[in-house]
Amino acid sequence: MWKGRFQTETSNLVQRYGESISYDWRLYAYDIEGSIAQAAALQDAGIINKTEERAIIRGLREIKKEIETGEFRFKTSLEDIHMNIEAALTEKIGAPGAKLHTARSRNDQVALDTRLYCRAETKAIFNRLTAMQNALITLSVNHSGAVVPGYTHLQRGQPVLLAHHLLAYVEMLERDKERLRDCYKRINVMPLGSGALAGSTIALNRNLIAEKLGFPAITQNSMDAVSDRDYIAELLFIISMVGIHLSRLSEDVILWASAEFGFIELSDAHTTGSSLMPQKKNPDVAELTRGKTGRLVGNLMSLLTTIKGLPMTYNRDLQEDKEPLFDSIDQIKLALEVFSEMMAVAKIREDRTQAAAADPFLLATDLADYLVLNKVPFREAHEIIGKLTAYSIQQQRGFPELTLEEFNQFSDAFDEDVFKVLNVKTALRARKSIGAPSPVNIGRQISRWQKRLHTAKSL
Numbered sequence: 001m002w003k004g005r006f007q008t009e010t011s012n013l014v015q016r017y018g019e020s021i022s023y024d025w026r027l028y029a030y031d032i033e034g035s036i037a038q039a040a041a042l043q044d045a046g047i048i049n050k051t052e053e054r055a056i057i058r059g060l061r062e063i064k065k066e067i068e069t070g071e072f073r074f075k076t077s078l079e080d081i082h083m084n085i086e087a088a089l090t091e092k093i094g095a096p097g098a099k100l101h102t103a104r105s106r107n108d109q110v111a112l113d114t115r116l117y118c119r120a121e122t123k124a125i126f127n128r129l130t131a132m133q134n135a136l137i138t139l140s141v142n143h144s145g146a147v148v149p150g151y152t153h154l155q156r157g158q159p160v161l162l163a164h165h166l167l168a169y170v171e172m173l174e175r176d177k178e179r180l181r182d183c184y185k186r187i188n189v190m191p192l193g194s195g196a197l198a199g200s201t202i203a204l205n206r207n208l209i210a211e212k213l214g215f216p217a218i219t220q221n222s223m224d225a226v227s228d229r230d231y232i233a234e235l236l237f238i239i240s241m242v243g244i245h246l247s248r249l250s251e252d253v254i255l256w257a258s259a260e261f262g263f264i265e266l267s268d269a270h271t272t273g274s275s276l277m278p279q280k281k282n283p284d285v286a287e288l289t290r291g292k293t294g295r296l297v298g299n300l301m302s303l304l305t306t307i308k309g310l311p312m313t314y315n316r317d318l319q320e321d322k323e324p325l326f327d328s329i330d331q332i333k334l335a336l337e338v339f340s341e342m343m344a345v346a347k348i349r350e351d352r353t354q355a356a357a358a359d360p361f362l363l364a365t366d367l368a369d370y371l372v373l374n375k376v377p378f379r380e381a382h383e384i385i386g387k388l389t390a391y392s393i394q395q396q397r398g399f400p401e402l403t404l405e406e407f408n409q410f411s412d413a414f415d416e417d418v419f420k421v422l423n424v425k426t427a428l429r430a431r432k433s434i435g436a437p438s439p440v441n442i443g444r445q446i447s448r449w450q451k452r453l454h455t456a457k458s459l
């Protein structure tokens, strides 16, 4: 492509070192879509005529088909997807093909392709997030009565409905979707026409290109347009955040699937055995998701570090944006798919959750609140219940097994009705402030989510 200036061929080693075709071939459909819009703008500007435009479109469509059927031969010597397609086009249709790159550089071309790619993939991730939310809601509905201990420091704290725990993840994923929606606005800006860095003396109608490609906005600074990768960094951050949310859920699932918790039973289809220990059923999907999150964060770091010291404008370093981007998108889509499938059919062992939730110490805070309602200052109540807990442990008898006389040894504010407090159902029902897990609240939350996910627009 640059034979004019050079006397010797690029060394084979440099070709191997610098090629991106082995991975950026994936941008082919966007490259072709962009070139068709470019041809329209060239025709509009009088650089090519209608017949030439038609030849270009026909040639590009043929190339697309050849790539899709596997007939197309990608050449490493042609470095990247842009030059592979352009060379094939000129070989096919001759002169009009050689006019296509007028007023265009690979710098604005690759920016366009990447934005088109990110646009489509952002939508795909968004929809998978919704599917994952739906899977969690299905599980919540199927086990709407299940109570589990809520933990802090991985120590039993207070009782909650399992659905409350699951809906916490639905909230997290909703924030991820909001972030995607916001990032999408910055992805959805059309860079073509920026040329190598300073536009072109042959002015193309950029609004026409934007319209053809469905962009609501066009970039306003050619130097920024060819070197901006902010939108990729943002997307990689959001993907990392989704990964981190799934990784936290993974950790819960791994704990729950252990014999010690036994809250969840994953289907055989989503677990693996051990080559040595015949009894094992391992939650590999969750472990892999937790593990792959390291990769997602690494991909974000990789891009940020690449961009960090770059002078204006395009530098070849920027070619290094693609592998982390492709990898993160592939992995998060898979993770969301497999996790949705796994959670939708997972079995909750309600006998085990019920046994765990029957731990009377989960109601220690409720006892303190009871004293508060009987006019004991909270700090005092806290200390009274602390002493009562120590006594109960020492006696090896839970709160409900103690007598009122024993309660009264710690405070005379206890009355016969204290035993009503010592009931998980009552305790949950009383947690009715906004955001708390009373069954009425959870029922409302579930219908709110069902309605919202049903009616919410995708990107």
Ligand code: ARG
Residues within 6 Å of the ligand: 020, 024, 080, 106, 107, 110, 314, 316, 318, 319, 320
């Ligand atoms: N393959 C290149 C990339 O991904 C395309 C842009 C090349 N531009 C250049 N001036 N060499 O960044």
